[in-house]
Amino acid sequence: MTQPDGGPVRIDAWVWAVRIFKTRSDAAAAVRAGHVKLNGVAVKPAQQVVPGDRVRIWVNHRELDLEVAATVRKRVGAPVARTCYVDHSPPPPPKEILASQPRRDRGAGRPTKRERREIDRLRGRD
Numbered sequence: 236m237t238q239p240d241g242g243p244v245r246i247d248a249w250v251w252a253v254r255i256f257k258t259r260s261d262a263a264a265a266v267r268a269g270h271v272k273l274n275g276v277a278v279k280p281a282q283q284v285v286p287g288d289r290v291r292i293w294v295n296h297r298e299l300d301l302e303v304a305a306t307v308r309k310r311v312g313a314p315v316a317r318t319c320y321v322d323h324s325p326p327p328p329p330k331e332i333l334a335s336q337p338r339r340d341r342g343a344g345r346p347t348k349r350e351r352r353e354i355d356r357l358r359g360r361d
Contacts, residue, residue: 239304239305239306239307239311239315239318239319240305240306240307240308241285241286241305241306242285242306243283243284243285243306244283244284244285244306244307244308245280245281245282245283245284246266246271246273246278246280246281246282246283246284246290247259247262247263247266247271247280247281248262248308249284249290249303249306249307249319250262250265250266250271250290250292251310252307252308252309252310252311252316252319253301253307253311253316253319253320254310254311254313254316255292255294255299255301256294262280263280265292265293265294266278266279266280266282267279267280270292270293270294271290271291271292271293272290272291272292273288273289273290274288274289275289275291284303284306285303285306286303286304286305286306287302287303288302288303289301289302289303289323290302290303290320297324297327298324298325299322299324300322300323300324300325301320301321301322301323301324302320302321302323303319303320304318304319304320304321305318305319305320306319307319
């Protein structure tokens with residue numbers, strides 16, 4: 236089993252190893268897209284991360300604010316992964332607030348291309 240160490244590790248490998256992303260390629264793509272910031276700065280996937288760094292990650296419509304406590308090079312189990320960072324993320328909004336937000340019914344938005352064609356046929360604008 237891989238144990239946490241203190242050496243520098245690539246940021247894409249670290250966010251994958253601590254189970255934030257399912258695959259290493261997903262992690263690298265998120266870093267390239269700017270969804271992962273190291274100490275407040277968008278970085279490239281090869282940027283090294285060491286204990287004490289702050290990593291902000293936008294994943295699953297939520298922002299995570301993690302402080303690196305230990306680095307790992309290989310993917311570890313969930314209990315070990317939780318020991319590799321300190322989570323400073325704000326708590327998610329209560330379910331009552333999410334349920335009270337208005338939702339648009341399916342099909343209540345703009346008409347689809349097919350629906351626009353049907354409307355044009357009804358209006359005689361073939």
